[in-house]
Amino acid sequence: MSGESKAIVAQGLSKRFQSFLAVDNLDLEIAKGEVVGFIGPNGAGKSTTLRMLCGLLRPSSGKAHVAGYDVEKDPEAVREHIGYMSQKFSLYNDLTVRENLRFFGGIYRVPKKEFAGRMNFAVSMAGLEGREDMLVHTLAGGWKQRLALGCAILHRPPILFLDEPTSGVEPEARRRFWDLIHDLASDGVTILVSTHYMDEAEYCNRIALINRGRLVAMGSPGELRLRDLGGKLVEIACSPLGAAVNALAGSVIEAAIFGDRLHAVLDPNGPDGEEIRKLLEEKGMNVGAIRMVSPSLEDVFVRLVSGGKEERVLS
Amino acid sequence: MAYKETLQIRRDPRSLAIALLMPLMQMLMLGYGVSLDIKHVPLCLYDQENSQNSRLLADDFVSSKWFSVSRVLTSEEGIRDAMDRGECVAALVIPSNFSRRLAMTKRASVQAIFDATDVNTTNIALGYAQGIMARTSTLPSTVDFEPGTWFNETLDSRNFIIPGVIAVILALVGAQLTSLTISREWERGTMEQLISTPISASEVLVGKLIPYVAIGFINAGFCLVSAVYWFGVPFRGSMGTLFVTTSLFIVVVLGIGYLISVRVRSQLGASQIALLVTMLPTTLLSGYTFPIDQMPQAIQAISLVVYPRYFVTILRAIFLKGSGLDDLWMPVSGLAIYAIVIVWLASTAFRKRLD
Numbered sequence: 001m002s003g004e005s006k007a008i009v010a011q012g013l014s015k016r017f018q019s020f021l022a023v024d025n026l027d028l029e030i031a032k033g034e035v036v037g038f039i040g041p042n043g044a045g046k047s048t049t050l051r052m053l054c055g056l057l058r059p060s061s062g063k064a065h066v067a068g069y070d071v072e073k074d075p076e077a078v079r080e081h082i083g084y085m086s087q088k089f090s091l092y093n094d095l096t097v098r099e100n101l102r103f104f105g106g107i108y109r110v111p112k113k114e115f116a117g118r119m120n121f122a123v124s125m126a127g128l129e130g131r132e133d134m135l136v137h138t139l140a141g142g143w144k145q146r147l148a149l150g151c152a153i154l155h156r157p158p159i160l161f162l163d164e165p166t167s168g169v170e171p172e173a174r175r176r177f178w179d180l181i182h183d184l185a186s187d188g189v190t191i192l193v194s195t196h197y198m199d200e201a202e203y204c205n206r207i208a209l210i211n212r213g214r215l216v217a218m219g220s221p222g223e224l225r226l227r228d229l230g231g232k233l234v235e236i237a238c239s240p241l242g243a244a245v246n247a248l249a250g251s252v253i254e255a256a257i258f259g260d261r262l263h264a265v266l267d268p269n270g271p272d273g274e275e276i277r278k279l280l281e282e283k284g285m286n287v288g289a290i291r292m293v294s295p296s297l298e299d300v301f302v303r304l305v306s307g308g309k310e311e312r313v314l315s
Numbered sequence: 316m317a318y319k320e321t322l323q324i325r326r327d328p329r330s331l332a333i334a335l336l337m338p339l340m341q342m343l344m345l346g347y348g349v350s351l352d353i354k355h356v357p358l359c360l361y362d363q364e365n366s367q368n369s370r371l372l373a374d375d376f377v378s379s380k381w382f383s384v385s386r387v388l389t390s391e392e393g394i395r396d397a398m399d400r401g402e403c404v405a406a407l408v409i410p411s412n413f414s415r416r417l418a419m420t421k422r423a424s425v426q427a428i429f430d431a432t433d434v435n436t437t438n439i440a441l442g443y444a445q446g447i448m449a450r451t452s453t454l455p456s457t458v459d460f461e462p463g464t465w466f467n468e469t470l471d472s473r474n475f476i477i478p479g480v481i482a483v484i485l486a487l488v489g490a491q492l493t494s495l496t497i498s499r500e501w502e503r504g505t506m507e508q509l510i511s512t513p514i515s516a517s518e519v520l521v522g523k524l525i526p527y528v529a530i531g532f533i534n535a536g537f538c539l540v541s542a543v544y545w546f547g548v549p550f551r552g553s554m555g556t557l558f559v560t561t562s563l564f565i566v567v568v569l570g571i572g573y574l575i576s577v578r579v580r581s582q583l584g585a586s587q588i589a590l591l592v593t594m595l596p597t598t599l600l601s602g603y604t605f606p607i608d609q610m611p612q613a614i615q616a617i618s619l620v621v622y623p624r625y626f627v628t629i630l631r632a633i634f635l636k637g638s639g640l641d642d643l644w645m646p647v648s649g650l651a652i653y654a655i656v657i658v659w660l661a662s663t664a665f666r667k668r669l670d
Contacts, residue, residue, distance in 0.1 A: 054511050056669045075667070076513060084511035088504030094326040095319065103319040107514040135326075151508075 007032045007159050007190035008053060012062035014213075015048050022048040024213035025062065030192060030206075032158070035185045037204035038194035041305070045213040046194040047087055050161045053192070054084045067159055083152035087163040091148050093137035097128055100136060100151060108155035122150030125180060142173025149180060153189075160184065162193040166200065178203045198298045207297075209304055216304045224300050229253070229265045233295045234273055236262040237288030238280055247283050248276070256302045263299055316514070316522020320496070324526055334492055338484045338534040342541050356440045357385035359394055359403040363411040372425065376407060381443040394428060405429050405440050477548045478630035481538040482601060482623045485561070486568045486593040489531050493572030494579075494589035496523045497665070501580040510667040517662050524569050531565035542634075551637030559640065560633070563650045564626045568593070570657035571622075577664045597623040625649040 010028040014021065023045040030036050038046050051057040053066055055075025064071045067081035091100050101119045110118055123129055126146035128139075136144060145165055152160065162181075166174040178200065181191055185205075193204070201207050202221050209217040209224070217224060230253050238244050241257050248255040253265040266272060271279060273290045280287045324331055358376060362369050376382045385403050388394060394406040408426040416424075427444050497519075500506035509519075539557070542548045572589055579585040600614065601623035618624050625646035632638035640647060 051507075051669060056507065056511060056667070058668060058670055079511060079513045079667075082511070084508065086504060086507040086511070088507065090504045090508035092319070092323065092505060093503070094323055099319065099322055103316075104512070106319075107316065107509070107512045107518075109513065 005031055006065075007034070008064075008066050008192060010049075010053070010062065010064040013049065013052060013059050013064050014061045015045070015052060015057060016060040022213050023052070026210075026213070026215050028064075028208065028215065028218075030190060032190050033185060033188045035181060035191045035193065035203070035205045037201045037207045038192060038210060039196070039198070039201050039207055039301070040194075040210035040216075042196065044210045046210055047163050048213075049210070050084075050163050050192065050194060053078075054082060054161055055079060080155075081157055081159055083155070083157040083160045085148050085152050085160075085162045085165050087167070091136050091144060091151065094135065096133050096135055097123065097126075097139075097147060098132040100147065101154065104151040105154050110155050118154050118156075122147070122154060125183075126150045127176075140173075141169045142176065145169050145173065145177060146180065149177070153184065158189060160189055160191045160193075162191065164194050164196065166195060166197065174200070198296075198301065201297050209301060211305045217300075221297055225295055225297060227295075227300050227304075229295055229299065229303050231266045231268050233293055233299055234264050234266060234276070234290055235293045236264060236276065236280075236290050238262060239286050243283070244280055244285055247280060247285070251276070251279060254303055254306060256299075256306075258298070263293070263302075265299075265303065316518055317525040320523055321526045324530075330492075334488060334530050335533065335537070338488055338537050339541065341484045341487070342480060342538055342545075355383040356381055356405055356443070357403040358382040359386045359388050359397045359406040360384050361388040361391070361394060361406060361408045364409055364413045366414045368414045368417060369409040372409060372413075373407065375447050376444075379443070379447055381440070381447075398428075405444065407444075474548050474635060475631065477542045477546050478634045479601065479627045481535070481542060481630055482564070482626045483594075483597045484538055485531060485535060485564060485626075486597045486623055487590070488534055489527065489565060489568035490572035490575070490589040490593045491586055492530065493524065493527050493569045494575045494585040495582050496527070497573065497576035498580055498582045498585040502582055507669065510669075514667075516665040516667065519665055520573065520662050524573060527569050527572075528565055531569065532561070535561050535565070548634055550634055552633030553637075553639060556638070556640050556643070557630075557633050560626065560629045560643070560647060560650065563647070563654045564622075566654045567622050567650065567657050570654070570661045573661045574657070574664055577661075593623075596621040597627075600624065601627045622650065622653045625653070 006029055008028060008030040010026055013023060013026040013028070015023040026045075026049060028049075038049070040046055048057060052059050053064055053071060055066075055071045055078045059072060066078045069077040069081070071078050092103065095103065098119070101122055102115075105115050105119065123132060126143060126149070128134075128143060128147060128150075131139070131143075136147065139147070149162070149165065152162075166177050169177065174197070181193065182203070185191055193200075195201070204221065206218060206220050207224060208215060217227070235258070236244070237260075241260075241262055244262055245255045245257060248262075248264055251267070251271055253267050253270075255262060255264040257263075264276070266276075277287050277290055324334075360373055360376070362373055373384075377384050382405070386393075386397050388397065388406070391408075394403075394408070397403045397406070406428040408428065410425070413425065425448075427441070429441060497506070500509060539550075543550050571592060575588050575592070576585050579588055600618045600621040628646045629638075629643050629650070632643055636642075
């Protein structure tokens with residue numbers, strides 16, 4: 001059994017699909033009441049990890065405990081303590097809001113006496129008052145998402161796994177969704193939520209950065225931002241951007257397109273800002289302002305992910 | 316679970332219509348189309364005598380709905396010729412001494428020649444010919460009845476076919492519908508949600524099947540009513556026996572559909588396989604069209620494991636012979652064993668895992 005204060009513990013968790021290693025030796029410790037963001041590019045192994053933690057996939061090796069229960073040996077006990085929202089939208093479209101809630105209330109074995117209250121809570125949380133008898137497929141994305149969350153928390157699980165709950169939802173609805181997540185967290189619910197929206201990372205207590213099945217970094221957004229990139233970060237206004245990235249390869253530690261600008265991590269032993277300008281202008285590019293910026297999470301992310309790549313090439 | 320499934324079935328009026336209308340359509344199509352009654356078998360007539368008696372006999376053939384005279388011949392060789400050209404399947408030869416022998420010995424013979432390339436048709440046509448000969452008032456019978464027509468006095472193969480059709484329809488529709496229930500949830504992504512909850516595998520099984528059991532019974536009712544009132548098949552057995560055996564069969568069929576559904580995660584694949592495992596054995600090996608005792612030994616052995624075979628046997632016996640459970644203990648226990656095995660398999664097949 002794992003420590004009392006830990007909601008989720010994974011040790012050396014791996015999942016292999018034939019020759020493909022989807023999750024590679026993942027260690028994870030999440031305390032009760034934490035909101036942890038699971039961040040990484042598509043195919044990084046986020047969903048696979050969440051599914052293993054829900055007891056839906058059997059780990060190839062390693063162990064995981066959720067709410068103190070072994071996900072491999074006792075998946076049913078795990079399931080009684082979790083709420084899970086899968087990546088694919090997963091309510092019954094041909095049922096009404098009320099019927100969906102009733103169905104999930106039934107299979108989560110919500111006591112009859114409490115059901116009405118919980119349903120009202122879920123409905124008001126999703127902002128669906130007065131729409132209880134609408135068929136789900138007629139609802140807009142944000143509503144569906146909130147309803148799905150409502151269904152997943154009907155049985156008041158202490159732990160929630162949300163797999164990209166906000167993908168494909170408009171920004172306003174995304175923000176509302178995160179408000180809900182924080183409301184739940186303030187009630188003591190532990191939440192592990194995967195996303196590929198970098199801005200959402202800022203909403204989390206901690207971030208687990210995952211790439212190619214490996215945990216690359218873990219820490220609060222503040223901690224991660226302080227990570228040493230290995231050099232100063234500069235923002236370069238130039239065009240064309242793609243060619244500039246190629247031109248800088250080898251001269252800087254890292255260069256990446258960032259919106260309509262270029263972000264580059266300067267090598268302390270390599271060219272400085274002005275030398276970079278010359279280098280780019282020699283190749284016939286237009287170079288505007290070059291200025292120092294403080295790294296955002298995304299910068300750290302790009303750096304860590306590409307660092308991981310190099311490791312792979314070497315090993 | 317069952318409630319939700321019922322709601323979903325109701326919300327999908329098209330599927331529900333298919334579920335309920337398909338059996339009716341199939342009943343009509345199979346009842347008429349697969350009828351083994353061959354009407355208007357082309358017949359060549361070679362009347363060597365051309366007397367009043369011979370014409371009376373020929374008229375019996377001509378006026379029956381089973382034969383129609385395609386050609387009147389004047390020579391023996393003409394028969395071969397007409398058959399080669401496919402102008403007739405049967406030829407009736409009335410010898411020139413027909414009336415004389417009839418008058419002298421009270422026994423005369425006519426020759427009937429059949430084109431046996433299609434054995435099935437030939438057998439049936441032969442049966443018709445025998446029937447006509449037997450009923451011909453003017454003439455003594457020259458051929459004996461076959462005992463096979465005991466329970467089907469009217470020589471109407473429909474009475475034989477329709478009970479089989481009921482089995483085919485219940486198997487087809489039942490397995491088809493249930494084969495979709497689990498795979499539909501996989502396809503829509505709701506299954507992943509479902510298995511992340513504490514719901515148990517047997518709750519899924521029972522919840523999924525209850526509404527379809529109901530549909531199965533409605534269909535069975537449809538079939539029974541149309542068989543008796545539309546097709547005029549005699550029903551001599553008891554409703555109780557029919558109910559017990561039909562329940563068993565519905566359980567088997569739905570269980571098979573469910574098993575397929577659990578294994579195959581796409582709706583299309585599931586329904587195709589369901590079609591394969593129900594259509595082929597039911598239509599070909601159940602004895603519904605082709606009598607089992609005329610199959611090769613090896614196929615007969617295979618048909619022992621073909622579940623519809625038991626139900627087809629049971630239905631025929633209930634309809635035509637009025638058999639009760641005690642007469643039918645063999646096929647009923649065969650079906651019951653099947654039901655137990657299928658339910659056991661189905662209850663263990665569903666795994667709450669993605670891998």
